[in-house]
Amino acid sequence: MAGPTNACSADRAPGAAGRDFDRERRRLELDPSHPATHGSLKFTLELTGETIADLDVRIGYLHRGFEKECESRGWAQAIPYTDRLDYHSAILANLGFCLAVEKLMGLETSPRSRWLRVLGCEISRVGDHLLRCGSACHELGALPESLAAIEARERVADLQEALCGARVTANYVRIGGVRRDLPADFRAAGEVLLPKIRALLGDMDAAVHRNPVLLARLRDTGVLSRQDCLRYAVTGPILRAAGEPLDLRKQQPYLTYDEIDFDVPVGSVGDNYDRYLVCVAEARESLGIVEQCLARLERLGPQPIAGAVFDDPVRGPTVAAGEAYTAIESANGELGFYLVSDGSERPVKVRCRPPAFLHLAALPEMLREAKLADLVPTFELLNAVGGECDR
Amino acid sequence: MDDYGSVALARLLADCTDAVRATHAQYGDATAQVAPARIGELLRFLRDDAECAFEMLTDLTVVDRGDVAAPEARFEVVYHLYSVSKNHRVRLKVGVAADAPAVASAVGLYASANWMEREAFDLYGIRFDGHPDLRRILLADGFEGHPLRKDFPKTKRVPLDGPER
Numbered sequence: 001m002a003g004p005t006n007a008c009s010a011d012r013a014p015g016a017a018g019r020d021f022d023r024e025r026r027r028l029e030l031d032p033s034h035p036a037t038h039g040s041l042k043f044t045l046e047l048t049g050e051t052i053a054d055l056d057v058r059i060g061y062l063h064r065g066f067e068k069e070c071e072s073r074g075w076a077q078a079i080p081y082t083d084r085l086d087y088h089s090a091i092l093a094n095l096g097f098c099l100a101v102e103k104l105m106g107l108e109t110s111p112r113s114r115w116l117r118v119l120g121c122e123i124s125r126v127g128d129h130l131l132r133c134g135s136a137c138h139e140l141g142a143l144p145e146s147l148a149a150i151e152a153r154e155r156v157a158d159l160q161e162a163l164c165g166a167r168v169t170a171n172y173v174r175i176g177g178v179r180r181d182l183p184a185d186f187r188a189a190g191e192v193l194l195p196k197i198r199a200l201l202g203d204m205d206a207a208v209h210r211n212p213v214l215l216a217r218l219r220d221t222g223v224l225s226r227q228d229c230l231r232y233a234v235t236g237p238i239l240r241a242a243g244e245p246l247d248l249r250k251q252q253p254y255l256t257y258d259e260i261d262f263d264v265p266v267g268s269v270g271d272n273y274d275r276y277l278v279c280v281a282e283a284r285e286s287l288g289i290v291e292q293c294l295a296r297l298e299r300l301g302p303q304p305i306a307g308a309v310f311d312d313p314v315r316g317p318t319v320a321a322g323e324a325y326t327a328i329e330s331a332n333g334e335l336g337f338y339l340v341s342d343g344s345e346r347p348v349k350v351r352c353r354p355p356a357f358l359h360l361a362a363l364p365e366m367l368r369e370a371k372l373a374d375l376v377p378t379f380e381l382l383n384a385v386g387g388e389c390d391r
Numbered sequence: 392m393d394d395y396g397s398v399a400l401a402r403l404l405a406d407c408t409d410a411v412r413a414t415h416a417q418y419g420d421a422t423a424q425v426a427p428a429r430i431g432e433l434l435r436f437l438r439d440d441a442e443c444a445f446e447m448l449t450d451l452t453v454v455d456r457g458d459v460a461a462p463e464a465r466f467e468v469v470y471h472l473y474s475v476s477k478n479h480r481v482r483l484k485v486g487v488a489a490d491a492p493a494v495a496s497a498v499g500l501y502a503s504a505n506w507m508e509r510e511a512f513d514l515y516g517i518r519f520d521g522h523p524d525l526r527r528i529l530l531a532d533g534f535e536g537h538p539l540r541k542d543f544p545k546t547k548r549v550p551l552d553g554p555e556r
Contacts, residue, residue, distance in 0.1 A: 060529035233503035
């Protein structure tokens with residue numbers, strides 16, 4: 001029985017109006033005003049039907065002249081700017097910069113301040129991974145999963161607030177130490193918050209694995225092989241999801257990571273699902289590291305943590321002429337700082353090697369012949385934070 | 392101090408002596424100042440040599456030496472390589488002239504060079520010969536000048552009325 005004629009389906013029939021929508025080439029622009037681009041970038045797509053034939057990623061909308069700003073001020077004045085690189089995990093960027101300055105200065109830090117730094121870094125990492133997984137779920141319409149992640153992320157912010165007083169821009173690490181010691185009530189806060197975060201992470205993961213649509217959208221999408229990761233200098237969870245167990249906390253240990261017991265989770269396929277699994281497993285490992293830090297800090301007892309005192313407490317030290325590169329394992333991967341000093345109170349060069357920038361550069365490779373619908377979740381799981389990409 | 396790169400320096404000095412102008416390992420960072428004309432060849436050697444095995448061009452940036460350096464080496468293009476399999480690093484530096492600065496592109500060897508060279512072009516005005524798509528990346532297309540150059544004042548404003556991004 002013939003139903004009412006549907007104008008759309010009549011249009012879609014090949015030849016009906018001389019158009020074949022599944023083969024037609026068209027151009028699509030996802031501007032910074034599109035909610036999925038978070039205001040920080042623009043995708044220009046060439047589509048054949050729903051298949052991506054070509055993708056150009058335009059960034060820079062959040063460029064604030066990070067390097068120029070750092071090069072016009074004292075060494076210590078750059079630390080708050082590093083908060084605003086990957087602003088989901090400020091302490092990691094604080095640390096990367098301070099370690100590089102300390103390398104140039106040959107500055108030693110006390111064991112207690114090193115453990116405090118690890119504590120701060122791992123809290124940052126948990127929050128970053130939760131946000132990455134939560135936003136990917138959100139973009140795929142998986143609301144309960146994303147709400148669990150966001151709730152957990154709030155508890156992580158509570159924990160960071162208990163540590164340093166700030167929920168986002170931590171400004172916690174100092175050249176030679178950290179800004180303040182563990183507050184007296186931190187242990188009590190940790191005893192309440194850590195089990196909560198663990199439980200919410202479990203809730204999110206359980207909900208993800210009860211959602212066959214979500215799983216189907218994550219599996220076999222956005223694949224980047226180990227070999228291509230290396231070509232594009234892709235590091236962190238994305239490289240590990242492709243099966244390469246590179247984690248600078250293990251490979252080139254800094255702070256106290258060589259004394260800490262933790263695993264490096266790896267995937268095998270290098271698709272979005274593996275990235276999700278690696279991030280969840282890493283967040284769990286990081287919570288374990290936080291607990292180890294608390295135990296060690298209790299055993300260590302009081303030690304100086306505030307770091308070096310400089311003649312100019314605002315601008316910070318004068319640094320001997322030279323150059324140094326330091327890399328840490330941030331939530332996104334290798335976060336490097338290459339510093340050049342001419343021996344004065346201001347840096348000649350402050351280069352931030354932003355992992356997210358390089359990962360975003362590989363996005364077209366991940367989406368070769370992919371469907372348009374896979375663009376947004378793949379992008380979310382890259383955690384290409386505008387602050388870090390654009391600096 | 393951690394030492395993760397002496398093998399690479401030794402290999403460079405043994406096999407490409409005439410292209411290496413100076414080396415140091417300050418703070419444990421193995422560094423070689425090399426001849427600009429030979430950069431492509433050296434990167435290929437470091438990538439393909441079995442003992443070096445630098446699969447990754449981790450970072451590429453530029454230092455503006457300003458008035459301090461001689462005009463023929465005002466800019467320094469700095470390459471950081473990392474070998475995942477050998478777990479070591481090396482830094483290469485090439486001097487580039489103040490006027491019409493240019494160096495060979497590494498995109499053919501490392502895909503990661505693509506965006507990093509675009510950034511170096513955008514912010515320092517270095518041309519990378521052979522780059523497939525050398526256009527601005529962080530700043531708008533109509534932006535005039537290269538703001539990370541030392542002679543670009545921090546307070547300078549460039550009106551954004553160029554072509555639409």
